[in-house]
Amino acid sequence: MSPASPLLPPAPTITTGGSEGTGCWPPSCRDREAGCHMGSTMEPPGGGYLHLGAVTSPVGTARVLQLAFGCTTFSLVAHRGGFGGAQGTFCMAAWGFCFALSGLVVTCEFTQLHSCLRLSWGNFTAAFAMLATLLSATAAVIYPLYYTRLECPPEPAGCTARDFRLAASVFAALLFLAYAVEVALTRARPGQVASYMATxxxxxxxxxxxxxxxxxxxxxxxxxxxxxxxxxxxxxxxxxxxxxxxxxxxxxxxxxxxxxxxxxxxxxxxxxxxxxxxxxxxxxxxxxxxxxxxxxxxxRPPDCQAxxxxxxxxxxxxxxxxxxxxxxxxxxxxxxxxxxxxxx
Structure with missing residues (x-):
């Protein structure tokens, strides 16, 4: 490939090759323990079992907020906000999917079990963050558009349902922002060695x-x-x-x-x-x-039904x-x- 123009900032350097996650512990294990494999009960060569940086780093904090906002959003909708039809089902499915995968990512990062998975963890988390951003953005637009009104719906839902729907719409927007922040934090920078999906x-x-x-x-x-x-x-x-x-x-x-x-x-x-x-x-x-x-x-034909x-x-x-x-x-x-x- 031709080199980048000197007038442009250096392009990210993308790692390619084998899986990043073929070891059972962090890189020290992969470097020094050739016998480490999936499902091994081998002790880690050093350090603790839990990685606190998975929840205290900027990216980790964004992921914790994703869990909090995601759980709050679909709990408000399921409890009193209500949903129905294809639009509501899509929103609930999107929020549930994002919450489940975010929980898996945080758990694997915190326990360092992601090194046991036979996949490229950096590519996986970058791809999921982008997909979750798109899904949460779509749901944050669809739910208020179809279900949120300033006036109170008829009883028995009443004003309580309206308040729950407004609150769910706010937390849905916050959920989108949390995923967008993760994408911004993990995106490859010029000159940085990064996974392909982070570019x-x-x-x-x-x-x-x-x-x-x-x-x-x-x-x-x-x-x-x-x-x-x-x-x-x-x-x-x-x-x-x-x-x-x-x-x-x-x-x-x-x-x-x-x-x-x-x-x-x-x-x-x-x-x-x-x-x-x-x-x-x-x-x-x-x-x-x-x-x-x-x-x-x-x-558009005049007799076409909306x-x-x-x-x-x-x-x-x-x-x-x-x-x-x-x-x-x-x-x-x-x-x-x-x-x-x-x-x-």
Whole structure:
């Protein structure tokens, strides 16, 4: 890869290679105890069993706040705030998922058991923090939009339910901020040796997959993509790029980027370039076959029912197609500046 321009700050150095978590204790064990393996009852070579920095460091404090805000949010909703329908179920599922994974991360960090897991812990925590940020942000918008009102709902819910919903909305916003702070604290800095998923390129992979999920949700909601072969091609583009992005994330998290038979950085750049071309074709094809008068409707039909209109789904797909195209272009530009080194 070409070196970075002298006018730009140095790019992060990304470690690649085998799994980071093949030992049973911190790096001292991996360096000195060749017999350490998963499930071993071997004593640690030195230091305590518990790592207090997992909860007292800035990142640890952010994770503790995530647990507190997450538990408070879904407790308020489940107790008296109430939820229903697909929107409420999504919010509760998002908060529950983030709380469970945050609890696992804090537990593994505090007990140092993450070194027993056969995965790249740095990549895993960076990827999860970004995903949790997106999920909590979405839930923090959806729940107040559908369930929170200033006026009191009818009895038996009454003003108590309104107060609980307002409080849940506030804590949902605080939960999003806690995850965003973790992403900001753990993001790779220029010149820093870091895991791939902690870089801008790695974080963008999570956002690209998340946006693709929004596209898929709109496609299955009566978007009528099966009418033309051209719109079916667009669906194939979304699916192919999504699967490739998930594969890159999975390989990074599992720590298997060094055994591909080809440099990981070259594969990432080539795939991102192909994804830009594929999304560019979809960004041209989808609007033509959905909104051109020859094939579709240039304007929303007047008899289209709100919330159940194929034209609305087609518009959502078009908008997020352009969003993902911009994300892949930014990813490609940033990938040119990343310098990879083998893991030691």
């Amino acid at each position: 801008v390129s790695g974080l963008l992979k999570i956002v690209q997959a998340f946006v693709a999920c929004i596209i898929f949700g709109a496609l299955v909601h009566d978007s009528r993509y099966g009418r033309y072969a051209a719109t079916q091609w667009c669906v194939a583009v979304y699916s192919l790029c999504f699967l490739a992005t998930v594969a890159v994330v999975a390989l990074s998290v599992m720590g298997h980027t060094g055994g591909l038979g080809c440099p990981f950085e070259r594969l990432v750049v080539v795939y991102t370039f192909l994804a830009v071309l594929l999304y560019l074709s979809a960004a041209v094809t989808w609007p033509v076959f959905c909104f051109d008068p020859k094939y579709g409707e240039p304007q 919330g159940d209109c194929p034209w609305d789904s087609q518009l959502v797909v078009a908008i997020f197609t352009y969003v993902n195209l911009l994300l892949y272009v930014a990813d490609l530009a940033y990938s040119q500046r990343i310098r990879f080194v083998p893991a030691l």
